[in-house]
Amino acid sequence: MRRKLLSCLLTIACVSSMLAGCGSSGNTSGAADTAPAESKTEAVEGTGTQAAEESAPADTSSVNATGTVYDLGGLKLPICDPGSVTLTYMGNDTWCAGVSYNDGTAVQKEIENRTGVHIEWDTYSSDVETVLQTRLASLEGLPDMVEIPPFDSNVGVDTYSSNGVLIPLNDLIKEYAPNIQALFNKYPALEAMCTSSDGNIYALAGWWGDINDYVPDYLYIRQDWLDNLGLEMPETVDELYDVLVAFKEQDANGNGNPDDEIPMATKNGIKQLYYLMTGFGYDTNSLWYTDDNGEVHYAAVEDQYKDMLAFLNKCYSEGLISDDLDGTLLTQNITEDKVGIVCHDPADNMASSDDLALTSNPECDYEFMPVLQANENGTARMTKRGLTWHYYGITSACENPETAIQWIDYVYASEDGLMLYNYGIEGMSYEYDADGNIQFTDLITNNETYTSAFSALRSIGAWPTYFINDSGEAFMKIFEGTKVETACKDAYGNMEDPFPEMLGTAEESEVYTSVWPDLSTYLDEMFTAFVIGTESLDNFDKYVETAYSMGMQDIIDIKGAQYARYQEIVGK
Template sequence: MKTKRNRAVQAAILMLVMAVIAGCSGGGSSPADTGTGDKGTDSEGTERKEVGYPAKLTYWVELNGNAAATMQDANGIAAYQELEKRTGTKVEFQHPPAGQSKDSFNIMVSSGNLPDVIEYNWATVSGGPDKAIADKTIIRLNELIEQHAPNLSKVLNENPDYKKQITTDDGNIYVFPFIRGDDYLLTFNGIIVRQDWMEKLNLQMPETIDEWYETLKAIKNGDPNGNGQADEIPLLLELTMTNINHAFIGAWGITTGFYQVDGEVRYGPIQPEFKEYLATMNRWYAEGLIDPDYAATDGTLKDAKVTGNQAGVFMGYMGSSLGRYTDLAANTIPGFKLAAAPNVVLNKGDTPLLGQKDSPFNGVGAAITTSNKNPEETVKWLDFRYGEEGHMLFNFGVEGVSYEMIDGYPTYTDEIMNNPDLPVTQAMAKYIQANYSGPFVQDRRYVEQYASRPEQREAIETWMKAQNDRLMPVVTPTAEESSRYASIMNEVQTYYDEMVNKFIMGVESLDQFDRFVETLKGMGVEEAVRIQQAALDRFNNR
């Protein structure tokens, strides 16, 4: 009896010890309970090691201008402050000087002195992300994402097109991407008109090239600003903006760069239609319908011309142009009103071939460098942003401060939308990153509120109306192709910029257009087309 009693006691003690050990090892709670581990199994059934968040990270990224207006580094953004509270990870941000991110990036990579994470537009990197991986600048993320990033994995599995876009031709996933999560977020730029001038002159919104010609003449001759002087600028032409929104040139179904027709890559400036576009711009310029100083007009001068009651038609963004100019002119120009014009066509009733439409993924995202000593933990930290908590944090900020849930809708507070000290873009940048970019999925509900005015919402709907199937996706040339492509296009772009302005201003006769085309071909632009074609073919075969 005594022996049996002793054995029972020993068994009870053993069970107690095992229970204590299980409790200490975390066996009584899941990673979802603690928020500090992601132990589980991978696709092959192998148990993953438990991973927490990193204690600290170095993070290189350009500081957005709206954020820079109110803070020294990105730790001033409330979303990052809250992220630190929830993960315990302290981030040391490294920001290149404003406007020098490309040069700073190249110097940093060449030096080999790398931070843990680099957030950048990897589509612009020489040789592309595959070369960056081969050069041991950044690491391949496929397996790490599968094992330690359940939130991003879910996004990619539910949206195969996103996965295709962030995967290189060699099959590498290299970045935690900035993804615009709705078609409504992809269009935000186009032609803007002074609607109050249109109404004063009894003009209908133009659609065709011919209607635009008549509209611009009416603005030039009708004194819509009412000062008795012929100081109106009918069209403030911006060729750099035309590269984005294909304003006017899109009527001919071409762009100022590379585009595709049924999978065949073409270069706009060597097409016959480009001569027709230049002839139109030359005629408008000669008749005073285009600002004579358009080539020398920077952002500051543009602001002055629009808010100085001079510009009738210009190109710009839904927020920083249409919205901002309305705010700036509200108290100085009675009746000031802007509206979006539709994408231009040649024939009345046609559906526009081209307008501005961005890709859901345009190359911007956060990559982990080879200097990072804790890639698994960093993957988990970056993945936080793609879950529900992180999504709300980086799109809307801190509940009760920058937004409130009203009938299930995250509604920005007056701290954002009616801040007495800051424009809405800067107020947003104090809390969130939804109004520019970062490694997360952008939420449509952000822009539904950012576009607070009816004319802004109408602008998005208007500019979205285009076929846009000729636009190129974000493609990545190989390292060898990239080097050759850059060599060709640097020379081509310099010559193109010089000659296009000469053609528009009449300094160079359009009789010389064929020579212009032959010169571009002599510089190797047809080889550049072949490089783009090869990259497009690989993209389509991913």
């Protein structure tokens, strides 16, 4: 997830020669028919953008497509005469073992067929940030399009816009990217989190605003263990404690060994146990939050938070929480049928955890837990995962920024591009049944090499790591008819929006980058120390005092100013 950044205004010259060969006049062989009337519309449904609504249907007569061409939202394909423009992209490689964008995938080739734009891929599966930072710092050999480091923060957007690496995209979007503009109109939060303090957009954020409406990220629990012991699903802290004790003492997995159960473990480190904070009076499980007056708070330095730490320390001292502090052994322990509750994991991972545990116990059944409440009448709700993740921009080295933004508009925001993104290629990875519903092919559902649908889709280039815009509807289709779908439907419309991660001013970013790395490390280390008992909770006030001496108030003030800017943009 991301954080802040700085700012600076750049200008670009739109030279007519850059447009040579671009437009919809290209002529390629093997063109596919356009989509059926019911799936081919002039504007993306629900966007409400006047520009898209008034645009004429796209001319796709010269598009070389393998399957159906869907709504283009006013964009014309091909973008340029096929092969007349080559763009370079640098960033993360696929998340599929043995598959690289550098070698080409079916979806990448299909995108090139449709857009006419050739992409030279320069992607990496390891040390990506180091490679990117080195390249961007040198200001030499810049790619046309880039994933912006550091990935766990958004400060890179200001860094590389201030030094001239990234160009502003506002005018390009307005003139050449109707689908991005429609996406901004549909999701004001996205535009807000792409907008720097100077009002310019230097990068587009990977957007999880749609999929995270569907996918809860919380705790899941062994329902079969609850059933074995005659226990109800825990809904309060006291009930959770009783369940954890029973899991530890009553041979919950039924293997005859009462000492091998791990009542609760974490996926991404013990600090993720803060997800339990709703059980101690917080409205959501977000460390950053606002009160009724709009004032920004950070929960980890508040007295109320101490109660949760005391509970976690009690649980850890009694062996109810795994001592695998970094979660390194979680997969192994799940496979060995030892883990009762997994803390901080999205709902879809229940399925993979089931698959792991089933190798030891055919009765394994992980189910999503309800949000812990402070009491039986509690109204706390879980927070959605972050809305944005990683940023992507066009560099000053790009000689065809108009073509680049149109290509981005296609893959990132058009319906046709997102069909390739989320479902792959019609006839290869999906087909329509007699009722017009999408059905995945055996390549996706019965792939011997890539057993999960996600991996199978990624093996052909779908669900990419670049210009992310994941679809909740497509996600639900992948898990149709499973308990993951049930958990997601239960959560849909019942989650709080996360605290927005806005881009910072130059001053904010300077303070943030000088303060937050050390401060956040200290906060995490003290959380662990309080939980495992190497630091007494008698020193909690001293811990808070130290956090403020390290700049906690400065960070809270920055977050407050950014939240105010977010409200101003979203409410405009």
